[in-house]
Amino acid sequence: MKSNFLFELWVEDLPPTIQKFAGEKLKTAFVKFFENNEITYASSEHFSTPRRIAVFFKDIPRVIPKKVTKIRGPSEKNAFKEGGLPTQALLGFLKKHNADLKDVRVEEVKGNRYVFVEIVKKAKKFEEVFKQYLPQILKNIKFNESMRWDGNCFPRPVRNILCIFGKKFLKVSCFGLQPKKTTLTSTGDKIKIENASGYEKTLLRNKIIPVPEKRKERILSEFDIEEKKKKVKIERDNFLLEYTVYSTEYPQVFLKEFDEKFLEIPSEILVETLKNHQKCFPVYNRNGLAPFFAVVVDGDFKNINEILENYKNCVEARFEDAKFFWGEDVSKLLEEHLKNMEKIFCFGIFKNLKNKTERVLEDCRFLSQIYMPMRKQQIMDVAKYIDFDIATKIVYEFPNLHGIAGFYILKKHGFNKIADDVRGAVCLDRITEASALAGIVHRLNTIKSFFNEKIRPTTSKDPYGLKKICDEIVFLFINAPIYFEFEKFLNRIFDDVGEDVKKDVYLFIKERFKIFLEKEGIPCDIVEMVSKF
Amino acid sequence: MTLQEIILKLSSFWVENGCLLGLAYDVEKGAGTFNQFTFLKLFDDKPWRVAYVEPSRRPQDGRYADNPFRLYKHIQFQVILKPAPKDSRFLYLKSLKAIGIDVKKHDIRFLEDNWESPSLGAWGRGWEVRCDGLEITQFTYFQSAGGKELSQIPVELTYGLERIAMFLNKKKNVFDVPWSEDFTYGEIRKAEERQFSIYYFEKADVEKMFDLFYFWKKEAENLISEKLPLPAYDCLLKMSHYFNVIDARGGFDHATRTSFVRIMQELSSKISSFFISGLENDK
Numbered sequence: 147m148k149s150n151f152l153f154e155l156w157v158e159d160l161p162p163t164i165q166k167f168a169g170e171k172l173k174t175a176f177v178k179f180f181e182n183n184e185i186t187y188a189s190s191e192h193f194s195t196p197r198r199i200a201v202f203f204k205d206i207p208r209v210i211p212k213k214v215t216k217i218r219g220p221s222e223k224n225a226f227k228e229g230g231l232p233t234q235a236l237l238g239f240l241k242k243h244n245a246d247l248k249d250v251r252v253e254e255v256k257g258n259r260y261v262f263v264e265i266v267k268k269a270k271k272f273e274e275v276f277k278q279y280l281p282q283i284l285k286n287i288k289f290n291e292s293m294r295w296d297g298n299c300f301p302r303p304v305r306n307i308l309c310i311f312g313k314k315f316l317k318v319s320c321f322g323l324q325p326k327k328t329t330l331t332s333t334g335d336k337i338k339i340e341n342a343s344g345y346e347k348t349l350l351r352n353k354i355i356p357v358p359e360k361r362k363e364r365i366l367s368e369f370d371i372e373e374k375k376k377k378v379k380i381e382r383d384n385f386l387l388e389y390t391v392y393s394t395e396y397p398q399v400f401l402k403e404f405d406e407k408f409l410e411i412p413s414e415i416l417v418e419t420l421k422n423h424q425k426c427f428p429v430y431n432r433n434g435l436a437p438f439f440a441v442v443v444d445g446d447f448k449n450i451n452e453i454l455e456n457y458k459n460c461v462e463a464r465f466e467d468a469k470f471f472w473g474e475d476v477s478k479l480l481e482e483h484l485k486n487m488e489k490i491f492c493f494g495i496f497k498n499l500k501n502k503t504e505r506v507l508e509d510c511r512f513l514s515q516i517y518m519p520m521r522k523q524q525i526m527d528v529a530k531y532i533d534f535d536i537a538t539k540i541v542y543e544f545p546n547l548h549g550i551a552g553f554y555i556l557k558k559h560g561f562n563k564i565a566d567d568v569r570g571a572v573c574l575d576r577i578t579e580a581s582a583l584a585g586i587v588h589r590l591n592t593i594k595s596f597f598n599e600k601i602r603p604t605t606s607k608d609p610y611g612l613k614k615i616c617d618e619i620v621f622l623f624i625n626a627p628i629y630f631e632f633e634k635f636l637n638r639i640f641d642d643v644g645e646d647v648k649k650d651v652y653l654f655i656k657e658r659f660k661i662f663l664e665k666e667g668i669p670c671d672i673v674e675m676v677s678k679f
Numbered sequence: 680m681t682l683q684e685i686i687l688k689l690s691s692f693w694v695e696n697g698c699l700l701g702l703a704y705d706v707e708k709g710a711g712t713f714n715q716f717t718f719l720k721l722f723d724d725k726p727w728r729v730a731y732v733e734p735s736r737r738p739q740d741g742r743y744a745d746n747p748f749r750l751y752k753h754i755q756f757q758v759i760l761k762p763a764p765k766d767s768r769f770l771y772l773k774s775l776k777a778i779g780i781d782v783k784k785h786d787i788r789f790l791e792d793n794w795e796s797p798s799l800g801a802w803g804r805g806w807e808v809r810c811d812g813l814e815i816t817q818f819t820y821f822q823s824a825g826g827k828e829l830s831q832i833p834v835e836l837t838y839g840l841e842r843i844a845m846f847l848n849k850k851k852n853v854f855d856v857p858w859s860e861d862f863t864y865g866e867i868r869k870a871e872e873r874q875f876s877i878y879y880f881e882k883a884d885v886e887k888m889f890d891l892f893y894f895w896k897k898e899a900e901n902l903i904s905e906k907l908p909l910p911a912y913d914c915l916l917k918m919s920h921y922f923n924v925i926d927a928r929g930g931f932d933h934a935t936r937t938s939f940v941r942i943m944q945e946l947s948s949k950i951s952s953f954f955i956s957g958l959e960n961d962k
Contacts, residue, residue: 158768159806161791196789293804293822295763295832302804303820305765333782334769393790424812425790441812443786453786456811459851463748470746489929 147208149312151187151272152342154200155321156306156330162196162392164289164301166358169194173201175283183275185210193346193356195395197332200356202345206311212269217243222252222259236261273311277318284320296322306330310342332395332444353396353446362391365442368399369427372440376401379430380440386421393425394444401429402454406437408465411472412554418544419464426461471539475551476558483555484530486537494595495643499533502591506532509587509639517628518579528567528584531556549573574618574625582626589619590639590651597651598643616658624662681857682754682844682864685778686732689756689838692777693730696770698758701731706913707920710735710796711757711837718799719912720759721824722954724831727761732840736920738927741876744869747852751875752868754840761833763820771808771818771836779847785810794819794835798919798943800826800951803835815843825951826944885928892921892939899946908953915946 153176160168169192180187180203188205219225225236232240232247240247245263253262295303298321307325309316315327328336329349337352339345346356355361365387369380378401390397408416413435420426420439427440441457443450475483487499496502510529514522535541535552544551549572556565570581571588592615596602603612623630632655640648663672680688694700704714711733712718720727733755741751764770768789772782789806794817796802805819817837821829841864844856854865899914922939 159789159791291804293820294828295820296765303763303767305768332787333772334766393788426812444788445786447784447786449784452784453811456785456813456846460812463851466747467742467749470742470749486929 148188148205149208149314150310150342151203151206152200152308152310152339152345154193154198154306154308154329154345155304156198156308157300157304158302159196159393160194160199160302161291162389164291165194165196165199165392166388168199168289168301169201169358171287171289172199175286176201176203178286179279179283180206183210183279184213185272185275191346194358194392195354195356196393197395198329198356200308200345202342204343206272208272208312210270210272210275213267215265215267217263217265218255219250219261219263222261225250225261239263273314273316276311276316280318280320298322308339310339310345313341355396358391361394361397362387365390365397365399368397369440372399372401376429376438377431378436378438381417381428381430383421383427386425386427389425390442394442396445397442398444398446398450399440399442400450400454401438401440402458402461403438404458404461404465408462408469409435409437411465411469412550414547414550415468415472415540415544416465418546419468420461422544422546423464424457424461426457468540468543471543475538475540476555480531480534480555480559483534483537487534490537492595494599494601496591496595499536502595503530503533506584506588506591509591510584512638513583513587513635516634517583517630521580524563524567524580525583527561527564528571528580529587531561531564531568532571532584532588574621577622577625577627579627582622582628583630586619586622586626586630586635587639589615589622590635593619593651593654594640594643594647597647597654602650602654612654613658616655617662619655620659620662680779680844680847681859682840683859685840685844685847686756688778689774690730690732692774693728693758696728698728698730698760701729703731703733704916706916707736708733708916709737709919709923711755712796712799712801712835713916713919714757715909715912717757717759717835718801718824719909719954720761721801721821721829721833722827722951723957726831727759727833730756730758733757736923738875738879738924741872741879741927743876743880744854744865744872747854750841750853750868750872751879752871756838756840758836758838759833760836762831763834767820767834768818771816774836775810775815778843780810780843786812789818792817797940798915798922799824799947800944805835810846813842813846815839815846825955826948827951827955879924879927883924883928885925888921888925892918892925895921896942896946899950903946903949906953908950911946912950915943915950918943918946 173190173192177190185206187203191202193200219239220235225233227233240263243263243265245265249263251262252259289301292299292301300321304321304323306329307320307323308329309318309325315325318325328338330336331352337348339348349356355364369382373380416435417428420428429436429438429440439461441454443453447453487503490499492499492502496505507526507529510525511522514525518525531552535548535555538551538555540551541548549569552572553565553569556568566576567578567581570576570578571585593612596610596612601610623632636648636652640651690700701716708714714731714733716729716731734752735755736752738751740749742749760767775782788809790809792805792807794803794805801821801824803819803821805817807814808816808818815838819835821833821835823829841853841856845853848856850856854863854869856864858864858867895914895917899911899918902911902914922943926936
C-alpha cells in the first residue's frame with residue numbers, strides 16, 4: 147500500500163533571497179533521507195511562498211519492507227587469532243555493523259574464506275522512520291542566514307507544521323510545535339487540508355499560489371493585459387520581478403496614475419524611487435516615462451480602488467521627497483559640491499574624494515598630452531566632475547544615480563558637453579575619447595587604492611565590486627574610439643605605489659580580459675593566445 | 680481617528696496584553712529602542728512587556744515643515760515583548776485591527792528589513808510592515824545587544840504614529856492630521872519642525888557639538904568607573920544625539936564617523952556589561 151506525503155512549514159515572512167531556494171533545499175533534504183532509508187516514491191514537488199515551504203512526494207510505501215543484507219568482513223585468517231579468539235579487525239567490523247560475534251558466519255568466496263554477518267532491517271512503518279529522522283532532515287538544511295527564537299534556529303520563526311501521509315495527519319513535532327490539521331493564511335485564518343494530493347488545489351481556492359513560477363507567469367501575463375489596455379510599456383526589471391514573485395502569495399497587477407507635475411524631475415530619479423523605495427514598476431509611453439506606475443498587490447481585494455489610491459499617495463509623497471533633494475542639489479553652486487567632496491572619505495591611499503579627484507586630474511593631464519593634446523581641457527573637465535555628484539543629496543539617497551545626477555546638474559549649469567562626457571565616463575552609455583580616457587584613469591585609481599591596501603577580490607568574495615570596475619576598464623579600452631596602450635596607463639597611474647601592486651593589478655585585469663573574451667564567444671584557443679601577451 | 684485616539688487605543692490594546700504602560704524617556708534620542716525600557720531590559724532572562732510613546736529626533740530628516748511626509752521629530756509607539764510570544768505576528772495584526780486597520784481589506788506586506796544599531800552593538804532580524812505601500816511599523820526580533828547574544832529573544836514593534844494617522848485619516852500631508860478633535864498636527868508641531876530644521880541645518884554650532892560629544896564621553900567614562908551605569912547611559916544618549924546633529928550637517932568624513940560610532944559602541948558595551956552581570960543596581 148502506498149500513500150502521498152506532504153510536509154509544510156509555515157514561517158513568518160521569509161526574505162525573497164532565502165525563499166527562492168528554500169523549497170528546493172527542503173526537497174533535497176527529504177530526498178537524501180529517502181535514499182538513505184531506501185524509501186521509494188513515484189514523483190516529487192516543492193512549493194514556496196513568503197510564508198510557507200512545503201514538499202510533496204507521491205506513492206510512498208506505508209511500510210518499509212524487511213531487508214536482509216549480507217556483509218563481507220575480513221578474511222577468516224585475519225578475523226581470528228590462534229585459539230579462535232576474534233582479532234581487532236573482526237571486533238571493529240562487528241562494531242561498525244552493530245553485530246555480535248555469534249552472528250558471524252564463515253563462507254568461501256573464490257577459494258578464500260571470509261567472515262560474513264547478516265544485517266536484518268525489520269519492516270517499519272514509514273511514519274515511525276520519518277518521526278525518528280525529522281530533526282536530522284531539518285538540521286541538514288543549510289541557509290545563508292538564520293535567526294534564533296525560543297531555543298530554535300531557522301531563517302525566520304516557524305509557527306505551524308502540517309504533515310499528512312495519505313489522509314492521516316502525522317504527529318511529528320519540531321521547532322517546539324505540535325502538528326496541526328490546518329495551514330494558515332497571511333492573516334492567521336485556518337485552511338483545512340484534507341489530503342496530501344489536494345494541497346495545491348486547496349491553497350489555490352484560498353487565493354494562494356504555492357508555485358513561484360506560476361506566480362511569475364501570472365504577473366507577466368497581467369503586465370501584457372495592462373499594457374494593451376493603456377497602450378504603454380511596463381519595465382520588466384528582473385530584480386524587482388523576482389523580488390515581487392517571492393514576496394507575494396497571490397499577485398495581482400494594477401496600473402495607477404501619478405501627478406504629471408512630477409515628470410519635471412529627471413526620470414531616472416523617479417524610476418529609482420518607484421523601484422527601490424516603493425517596489426513598483428515604471429511605465430513608459432512613446433514620450434518616455436509615463437505618469438503611471440504598475441503595482442503588484444498581494445491578494446484579491448474588493449476595495450482595490452481604495453488600496454490603489456493609498457499606493458498613489460505613497461508614491462507621490464516619495465516623489466515630493468526626491469523633489470526636495472533634487473531642488474537642494476540643483477540650487478547649489480557647482481563649487482559648493484566640489485568643496486563638499488573634501489568631506490567624503492575614500493578608502494586606501496586617498497584621504498578623501500577631493501584628494502582622489504586631484505590625482506585623477508594629474509593622470510589625465512599627463513595621458514591626454516600623449517593621446518589627445520588638442521582635447522586636454524575637455525578631458526580635464528571630465529576628470530574634475532566625474533565624482534562631484536557623490537557629494538549631492540540625491541546620490542546619498544540613491545547611490546545608483548551617480549553619473550546621472552551629475553549629468554543633469556551640469557546641464558542645469560549650462561555645461562552640456564561636459565555633462566555628456568561625465569555621464570559616458572561613469573555610466574558607459576555614451577563613450578567618447580574624453581570619457582573613455584578619464585573613465586579608465588578614474589577606475590584604475592580606484593583599483594590601485596584597494597590593491598595597495600591588500601584588498602583583492604577572491605572567487606567568491608568581492609565586497610567592493612572590484613571585478614565590476616575592472617570589467618568596465620576592459621570595456622572602455624575595447625570601446626574607446628582611439629587606441630590606448632595599457633602599459634602607458636599602468637606606468638603613469640601606479641607610479642606612487644610598489645611594483646608588486648602594479649603587477650597584481652596587471653594580472654587581475656588580464657584575467658578579467660580573458661573572461662570578457664570568453665563571454666563574447668571568442669574560441670578558447672584564441673583567448674589563450676591573446677592572453678599570453 | 681485622531682492621533683491621540685490611536686495612542687489611546689494602542690495603549691489599551693497592549694496593556695490588555697500584559698504590557699506595562701511606560702513613559703517616554705526625557706533625553707533626546709533617534710529611536711524608541713534607546714529608551715531604558717527597551718535597551719536596558721534586554722539582557723536578563725526575566726519576562727518583560729512594555730509599551731510607550733517615544734518622540735524620536737532625527738535631525739537629518741528635517742524638511743523645514745515643507746515636506747508632507749518627513750519630519751525631524753516623529754512619534755513612535757514602541758512595544759517590547761520578552762520573550763517574543765509564539766503568536767507575535769498575529770498579535771501585531773490584531774493591534775492594527777484595534778486602531779481601525781482591517782488587515783483583510785489592505786495589502787499588508789512584511790518586507791525584509793533587518794535592524795541594526797552599531798552604536799548600541801545591537802541587531803535583529805525583521806521586517807518593515809507596509810500597508811498599501813506605506814511603511815507603518817518596524818517589526819524586529821532582537822538577536823544581540825551590547826555586543827552579546829541575547830538569551831531571551833524579544834520582539835520589538837515600532838509603530839510610526841504619524842504615518843498611521845495619515846493613512847487612517849486619508850491625509851496626504853502630515854500637518855493636516857487631526858491630533859485631537861480641536862487641533863491638527865500642524866498646529867501643534869509645525870513651528871517646531873521649521874525652527875528645528877533651521878537650527879540643525881543652519882545654526883547649530885557643529886564645532887561645539889564635537890566638544891559636547893567629548894564632554895559626555897568623559898562624563899560617561901567617569902560614571903562607569905563609579906559603577907553608575909544608569910546616568911552613564913544618559914551620557915551615551917546625549918553623545919548619540921550630538922552625533923546625529925553633526926551627521927545631519929555632513930560634519931563627518933567616513934573615517935571619523937566610523938571612529939565615533941566605535942566610541943559609542945565601546946561605551947554601550949561597558950554599560951551593558953553591568954546589566955548582563957546583574958550589577959546594575961549595586962549602588
